[in-house]
Amino acid sequence: xxxxxxxxxxxxxxxxxxxxxxxxxxxxxxxxxxxxxxxxxxxxxxxxxxxxxxxxxxxxxxxxxxxxxxxxxxxxxxxxxxxxxxxxxxxxxxxxxxxxxxxxxxxxxxxxxxxxxxxxxxxxxxxxxxxxxxxxxxxxxxxxxxxxxxxxxxxxxxxxxxxxxxxxxxxxxxxxxxxxxxxxxxxxxxxxxxxxxxxxxxxxxxxxxxxxxxxxxxxxxxxxxxxxxxxxxxxxxxxxxxxxxxxxxxxxxxxxxxxxxxxxxxxxxxxxxxxxxxxxxxxxxxxxxxxxxxxxxxxxxxxxxxxxxxxxxxxxxxxxxxxxxxxxxxxxxxxxxxxxxxxxxxxxxxxxxxxxxxxxxxxxxxxxxxxxxxxxxxxxxxxxxxxxxxxxxxxxxxxxxxxxxxxxxxxxxx
Ligand SMILES: [Zn+2]
Numbered sequence: 181x182x183x184x185x186x187x188x189x190x191x192x193x194x195x196x197x198x199x200x201x202x203x204x205x206x207x208x209x210x211x212x213x214x215x216x217x218x219x220x221x222x223x224x225x226x227x228x229x230x231x232x233x234x235x236x237x238x239x240x241x242x243x244x245x246x247x248x249x250x251x252x253x254x255x256x257x258x259x260x261x262x263x264x265x266x267x268x269x270x271x272x273x274x275x276x277x278x279x280x281x282x283x284x285x286x287x288x289x290x291x292x293x294x295x296x297x298x299x300x301x302x303x304x305x306x307x308x309x310x311x312x313x314x315x316x317x318x319x320x321x322x323x324x325x326x327x328x329x330x331x332x333x334x335x336x337x338x339x340x341x342x343x344x345x346x347x348x349x350x351x352x353x354x355x356x357x358x359x360x361x362x363x364x365x366x367x368x369x370x371x372x373x374x375x376x377x378x379x380x381x382x383x384x385x386x387x388x389x390x391x392x393x394x395x396x397x398x399x400x401x402x403x404x405x406x407x408x409x410x411x412x413x414x415x416x417x418x419x420x421x422x423x424x425x426x427x428x429x430x431x432x433x434x435x436x437x438x439x440x441x442x443x444x445x446x447x448x449x450x451x452x453x454x455x456x457x458x459x460x461x462x463x464x465x466x467x468x469x470x471x472x473x474x475x476x477x478x479x480x481x482x483x484x485x486x487x488x489x490x491x492x493x494x495x496x497x498x499x500x501x502x503x504x505x506x507x508x509x510x511x512x513x514x515x516x517x518x519x520x521x522x523x524x525x526x527x528x529x530x531x532x533x534x535x536x537x538x539x540x541x542x543x544x545x546x547x548x549x550x551x552x553x554x555x556x557x558x559x560x561x562x563x564x565x566x567x568x569x570x571x572x573x574x575x576x577x578x579x580x581x582x583x584x585x586x587x588x589x590x591x592x593x594x
Pocket of ligand 1: 496543544
């Protein structure tokens with residue numbers, strides 16, 4: 181696994197870009213003043229940049245050599261009428277509060293603290309800045325939403341009665357973004373953390389990602405139904421670069437799909453094809469091949485121990501057959517009970533459980549339930565190893581190394 185070092189602000193490249201955000205190339209304002217003029221895009225294309233050659237009609241911003249200024253729409257949630265600074269991104273215009281930006285992020289403190297900038301133009305009563313050349317609309321949305329997420333709650337707390345409902349609703353906008361597409365928000369925050377040297381965004385992004393791809397079994401049980409194959413495919417490179425904690429769960433989810441999908445890729449809800457790198461395909465296939473083994477050696481290993489132990493105290497179950505015979509039959513038919521692409525963390529199908537419990541005595545039924553509980557946790561412990569990550573301890577150590585790069589100096593896990 182390759183872990184990238186935190187890069188200084190003045191270096192950026194494709195490898196530094198998280199999945200789902202626009203590739204960025206730092207542009208010097210003095211060298212390319214034309215890039216400072218606002219350019220409106222035809223549509224929000226934060227996910228799939230459109231090359232100019234793919235358009236059938238001429239670019240609208242250049243007509244007879246005269247630059248036409250078209251304006252993107254106001255952002256539905258981050259346009260405050262009482263704001264005193266306007267930020268133009270390619271798909272949206274944001275109107276926000278200078279003081280809030282300066283207090284909320286030291287990048288804006290530095291930028292807005294400068295009295296004069298090539299990228300700013302003073303209008304009648306407010307600043308107007310084209311941010312389209314430095315960030316995509318989506319990244320700027322996440323950035324501003326993050327800055328505003330605290331402020332509006334704070335205003336609501338101080339003013340209590342006078343705060344209006346709109347502000348309160350907007351206070352949850354960052355939360356809405358996270359709930360709507362946490363992975364994309366996390367990718368954006370990782371990107372902002374790296375590009376503008378804002379380590380606090382790294383830790384926020386990590387929390388969001390681990391919340392989606394947990395590192396303990398109980399949370400996995402709760403959250404796994406919401407994880408799609410596309411999310412896993414998208415998360416794997418992000419986790420490798422920033423958040424190894426989430427990698428086993430992402431790999432595991434990816435390993436539950438058909439072989440063909442692992443190799444040829446999957447599509448997200450917008451139809452974008454997501455493919456795994458060759459290295460990740462190998463890791464996922466390696467894990468997929470081990471589901472059967474882990475299922476036998478860990479998830480349901482206890483059943484084998486039980487029917488062996490029952491040699492010493494043979495007794496009949498409810499159906500007339502000895503409990504031991506029922507258990508051994510269950511164990512030896514495990515591979516036919518499960519479909520080949522089902523995971524080692526999948527529970528026994530309900531029909532199989534009912535058949536088994538209907539035929540063994542109550543003592544054995546309780547024993548089986550305990551063994552299944554222990555076995556599934558044992559299988560969870562194996563998940564990192566299935567994908568070549570050794571163990572959860574190694575995963576945590578990898579995470580600690582990355583955290584340290586962003587200034588977190590907690591003790592190593594042990
Ligand atoms: Zn029994």
